[in-house]
Amino acid sequence: AQSVTQPDIHITVSEGASLELRCNYSYGATPYLFWYVQSPGQGLQLLLKYFSGDTLVQGIKGFEAEFKRSQSSFNLRKPSVHWSDAAEYFCARRGDGNKLVFGAGTILRVKS
């Protein structure tokens, strides 16, 4: 079955430090992959997406992600975290019938 795994439930980083959030997806044809962010009390906002082509994709708010087929991974990175990045982050892949299959989410805390 198509699935997405986010191994880290919580991550805490210092403001200004680099960030990497991990995401692994289940085996399948070239997946359509997404990262969404959910700020407290808000809906989901798309950070970036990967369909094909260049495996390093740039998103909004200074985020990027790299698709690695050999590792079935699509990790999210940011070189310098800001306090406003504190939120919950969801990795997702397109599933059957155009649905999104989500990981369980990673809560990012930023300490000053």
Next chain:
Amino acid sequence: EAQVTQNPRYLITVTGKKLTVTCSQNMNHEYMSWYRQDPGLGLRQIYYSMNVEVTDKGDVPEGYKVSRKEKRNFPLILESPSPNQTSLYFCASSPRQGGNEQFFGPGTRLTVL
């Protein structure tokens, strides 16, 4: 402004009292979907609709109904809510099948006592 709207944003109800959560999008999207979000489980699809009068079950459809009489609206109906339906609900829409970005509403937090 292009958006997906949901109402109500917050709802507290009692077991067995029928309720409807509305969802509307102004982007002329064919595809609409409902998800529920629970801690540690991420978002799971409840129902989806490919177009008007075309709906199908997602991963967790039990206890829910939907309808799609108009392209812009996709209400979620709980005929007899139970406490295990206490959750955060999101409506989403996208232009067509093919992996395009889904746009999410602001969410509806439902508590069933």
